[in-house]
Amino acid sequence: MAYTTVITETRGRVGIVQLNRPQAMNAFNTAMLTELFDALEAFDKDNHIGAIIVTGNEKAFAAGADIKEMAEASPFQMITEGRVELWDRIRGIKKPVIAAVSGWALGGGCEFVLSCDMVIASESAKFGQPEITIGIIPGAGGTQRLARLLGKQLAMEMVINNRTLTAAEALHFGLANRVVPVDGCLEAAVAFAEEIASRAPLAVRMGKDAVNAAFETSLTEGLKTEKRNFYPLFSTEDQKEGMQAFIEKRKADWKGK
Ligand code: CAA
Numbered sequence: 364m365a366y367t368t369v370i371t372e373t374r375g376r377v378g379i380v381q382l383n384r385p386q387a388m389n390a391f392n393t394a395m396l397t398e399l400f401d402a403l404e405a406f407d408k409d410n411h412i413g414a415i416i417v418t419g420n421e422k423a424f425a426a427g428a429d430i431k432e433m434a435e436a437s438p439f440q441m442i443t444e445g446r447v448e449l450w451d452r453i454r455g456i457k458k459p460v461i462a463a464v465s466g467w468a469l470g471g472g473c474e475f476v477l478s479c480d481m482v483i484a485s486e487s488a489k490f491g492q493p494e495i496t497i498g499i500i501p502g503a504g505g506t507q508r509l510a511r512l513l514g515k516q517l518a519m520e521m522v523i524n525n526r527t528l529t530a531a532e533a534l535h536f537g538l539a540n541r542v543v544p545v546d547g548c549l550e551a552a553v554a555f556a557e558e559i560a561s562r563a564p565l566a567v568r569m570g571k572d573a574v575n576a577a578f579e580t581s582l583t584e585g586l587k588t589e590k591r592n593f594y595p596l597f598s599t600e601d602q603k604e605g606m607q608a609f610i611e612k613r614k615a616d617w618k619g620k
Contacts, residue, residue, distance in 0.1 A: 378406030413560025427470020
């Protein structure tokens with residue numbers, strides 16, 4: 364597939380999508396959003412791939428939605444062209460998606476990071492929702508995901524007063540899993556993703572689905588989802604193999620079945 368606004372690469376069982384509009388700080392125009400999700404969905408369907416990384420460049424992961432593309436839009440154009448709805452395609456990706464973030468992750472860039480499953484931040488990463496400075500609010504999930512993740516007070520400050528978070532703060536507040544040096548951020552993310560890709564694929568898929576349910580439902584419903592995902596794993600070859608390998612003190616050989 365020939366993309367013009369993203370670059371894709373495969374390393375072992377890890378698929379990498381690099382956002383590639385450096386001239387616009389990787390601002391998401393419709394073309395880049397569409398290609399990003401096309402690339403993610405292609406990796407998601409590829410049996411060889413176990414985990415996916417999305418990254419940007421050293422200056423910017425992504426500086427948000429493309430302001431120049433939206434500046435003259437009417438509310439009806441925003442609705443009918445479905446630009447912010449495009450972000451929802453991330454929710455259909457079944458494999459773990461890891462954001463490797465250096466530099467700015469602002470607006471829709473920060474919201475995309477919040478939609479990923481895990482985040483490797485380099486020391487230069489900065490996260491924020493500056494929409495208030497251009498007369499709007501986040502429209503791709505930021506108000507809800509930040510409030511759930513960080514609590515009301517900090518989310519409020521970010522959304523209505525443009526508070527940005529450093530990489531160290533992102534780690535402290537649980538927005539990032541690791542902070543790594545700028546040089547080698549992608550390599551660190553690949554090592555992290557490879558470890559996940561080496562695990563039992565169906566269990567990874569069920570685990571991702573169950574954890575995500577915690578953000579959608581009550582505890583009672585979430586616990587039901589967990590059970591619904593837990594029991595079927597006992598019908599898989601990998602469960603038999605994993606438990607037998609433990610008993611025989613050897614490494615499991617996963618089949619993804
Ligand atoms: N949309 C369109 N173009 C953008 C952009 C954006 N979000 N962010 C940066 N650019 C462009 C700039 O216009 C500039 O282009 P020109 O060279 O043609 O002038 C180029 O990228 C480089 O940017 P700067 O010169 O501004 O670089 P800087 O290093 O001085 O600043 C920055 C970097 C802090 C990221 C700054 O560019 C910035 O504040 N960007 C806008 C961030 C923002 O407001 N994001 C929210 C967008 S709205 C949104 O995302 C809504 C939603 O919820 C979906």
